[in-house]
Amino acid sequence: MTEIKNQAVVVTSRPSNIPQAENFEIQTHPIPALDANQILVKNQWLSVDPAMRGWLADANNYLSVPAGDVMRSLAVGTVIASKHTDFPEGTQVMGWFGWQTHAVVDASAVVQKITVADIPASLYLGVLGLNGITAATALDKIGQPQAGDTVVVSTAAGGVGSCVGQLAKMQGCRTVGITSSPEKMQQCKEEFGYDDVLSYREPDLATRIARACPDGINVYFDNTSGAISDAVMPQLALHARVVVCGTAAISSWDPVPSGPRVERILLTRRARMQGFILFDHMDTYPHYVHQLEEAIRQGKLHYREDISQGLETAPAAIAELYSSQNTGKRLIQLHD
């Protein structure tokens, strides 16, 4: 057969701030022979995630990607050669296959097989992937919403936030979303069913949050930190839970920016603030996938995808996430 080449997006420099296209280079490599228990995956869908900024930043990164490596990412593809009996040729898989057309990986890189035929495979990178499972796991384990609770979500229209809002609503909570543009506000109301939606671009956010949450906030699902959180925190109710899931509003943590101290709020409200990273919870991943698949089938969970075509669109994709322009799960499609 004609020798297949792999095209890969390689990290060439590590930005301290938001990664830009110039931090990457597309290189062409031969595909190595498979060792025992390895598989060759032909990627169809690549994921673009806010967490990638953390993987590339110098300070406080927890899953660093060094210069010279193929950019780490989740992807969906098909096994086209296999030396592992659990993954025969033709198996559709989602896993850590990187920003490249072909990946030779150990079976441990697979997060899950995709065996469901009635749901589009791309969803396993979005509402049924990192975003949705992060939302479901963090909301359930840290947010612990009860029916009647008021749940506030920053980046309410985003991949994680929109799922949090809908899941909280399904559990009988009152949901208040915070987002940016009029388009996203409309989407939050009409597609994601938030009871109230606030723009952080308009003045007096703190006053508007207080008005939108007259009984206080029981769960704050925080994807931003920064000025949005500063407006939310004073409205926490007794025994509130704050899920610290992302810090998209802070462009650099070096040096660490200052903000209003939260200790007195946590003390007087006996509130809890806790960081969440999905990789600590992979044991419960299948449980939450099944929960969300069921919600998708019942038409209760809405989502959007924002798809660009071809590997050459990958290097600039992280920066686009932070420009507030995208309106759905950011994906790169490599072939039909």
Next chain:
Amino acid sequence: MTEIKNQAVVVTSRPSNIPQAENFEIQTHPIPALDANQILVKNQWLSVDPAMRGWLADANNYLSVPAGDVMRSLAVGTVIASKHTDFPEGTQVMGWFGWQTHAVVDASAVVQKITVADIPASLYLGVLGLNGITAATALDKIGQPQAGDTVVVSTAAGGVGSCVGQLAKMQGCRTVGITSSPEKMQQCKEEFGYDDVLSYREPDLATRIARACPDGINVYFDNTSGAISDAVMPQLALHARVVVCGTAAISSWDPVPSGPRVERILLTRRARMQGFILFDHMDTYPHYVHQLEEAIRQGKLHYREDISQGLETAPAAIAELYSSQNTGKRLIQLHD
């Protein structure tokens, strides 16, 4: 019998900062007749607690004491008249009897009967009272120390902190105390058994904390907030627990002071920061009293008392707590 009069420390004005002697006045009142189920307690020991500042502050107070009221406090005394069958004359009790010589209260004001004869009654206001039970409850329920953990305590020599340090040590943890003077540092090492003790008055606290905690900090028991916490937080280990128990280093929360944002630390370490107030946990109070009584009997739990004589020493006592001069549980003794 000669008519007994009650002398009481009454709140005359509410300070926004640390309460001073001039915020109180000693008044003499007649003692009212007992209603059904009430008791008359002759106080022997009055408690002085850092929490009193919060009860008197205007902003964010959760147990406000209005001007005109007798200052709220825990006290130990003896029932000298009773219309409640559970508390006959002669019963020794600890409860919410206030800064006064005599209290007419409902039985619900009693926190516990003191029936143990081999332990001094004053301890039920200190190491067996709010301080000790706060330490034991918060460390157990929020700190959740495991053998081998590194536990850092701010106000390490204080009533709560010294108990936290000793309890953590009993559970096999490595304990690092942060305190002020050379006298308190010595006390921390010799009496409270800390493995390492740091002064927050010397320069480069952050560097010294990092050196004292080479494997990171698993539990930070925070009684201060402020610069001490700013030096501790960057050293949190994965899955660390921060008990927010007090904010003694912050003289005013109006306006809210700024400090380094903690979200990135909480996120990357998947750490938890949670406020604690003992009044949420009164159901488990007896459990922790028994635990600490046993440690006292076994000579494993050391404590200090800082006693002044007479009701007239009460009004200035809260301010003294915040001057770093006291070296033990602050008590007022009214009679032998």
